[in-house]
Amino acid sequence: MKTLLSITLLLAALPALAQDVGALTSETKKAVLPVLPKVVKAMQESVASKGAAGAIPVCKGLAPALIKEKRQETGWDIRRVSLKARNAERGAPDDWEVRQLADFNIRAAQGETPETLEKGEIVSLEGKPVFRYIKALPVVEVCLKCHGPLATLDADLKAELTKNYPQDQATGYARGQIRGGLTVKRPL
Ligand code: HEC
Structure with a gap:
């Protein structure tokens, strides 16, 4: 009976929630996305001045730190994820x-611009509605220094990666790949 009631309540709430996806998406993007150009800019500057190995702290330290700042500011769960971490x-x-x-x-692959790929959806997690958002992080020129084909990476960078990330799967990328x-999880 309790299950039936919560299903009924959930169904009753659905149309309203569906209308909210657009608003939630733009609100979430507005709050979270400004982190991205900051990281790319710091990456470009750091690779240019310190070389790829010297710039590791940007992707390893600065990016997670800026994301953490946003997490604290918003109270949402914000992370970077990859199919090849x-x-x-x-x-x-x-x-x-x-x-x-995926x-x-x-x-x-079907020709959509990687920069525009995103998805916002209201899902149920442990019985509670949660807004989820994910935006693709495309490979731009500077990423290739550390995520490009192994044969193209600087020797000192490769040494650092072997030492710190023995399970590294995040090489072999080409420009424009994802x-x-x-990703953002926002309890509603
Ligand atoms: C200077 C080297 C370097 C550059 C340049 C670089 N990365 Fe990284 N990247 C790393 C390292 C090191 C990690 C692992 C960080 C950690 O320990 O959490 C990483 C992790 C990531 C992750 C987190 C998921 C995972 O695989 O662990 C994403 C997403 C990512 N990089 C995207 C990018 C993008 C997009 C660019 C270009 C804009 C880029 N990186 C440029 C070194 C780099």
């Missing part, structure tokens, strides 16, 4: 994220 401890996707990232790969996603 370098640091699986932090970057392994859950089932929903795997589905969206879908992004298909859409990119490196991963920036």
Whole structure:
């Protein structure tokens, strides 16, 4: 009976929630996406001045720190994930994220611009409605320094990667491919 009641309540709430997806998506993007150009800019500057190995702290430290700041500011769960993670401890996707990232790969292969690939959806997690958002992180020029084909990477960078990420899967990318996603979970 209790289950029936909660299903009825959920169904009653659905049309309203569906209308909210658009608003939730734009609100979430507005709050979270400004992190991205900051990271790319810091990456470009750091690679240019310190070389790829010297710039590791940007992707390893600065990006997670800026994301953490946003997490504290908003109270939402915000992470970077990838189907081919370098640091699986932090970057392994859950089932929903795997589905969206796989879908992004298909859409990119069909000619959609990787920069525009995103998905917002209201899902039920442990019986509670949660807004989920994920945006594709496309490989731009600077990413290739550390995520490009192994044969093209600087020797000192390769040495650092072997030492710190023995399970690294995040090489072999080409420009325009999707490196991963920036993902947000927002309890409603
Ligand atoms: C200077 C080297 C370097 C550059 C340049 C770089 N990355 Fe990374 N990237 C790393 C390292 C190291 C990690 C692992 C970070 C950690 O330990 O959490 C990482 C992790 C990531 C992750 C988290 C998921 C995972 O695989 O662990 C994403 C997403 C990512 N990078 C995307 C990018 C994108 C997009 C670019 C280009 C805009 C880029 N990176 C440029 C070194 C780099």
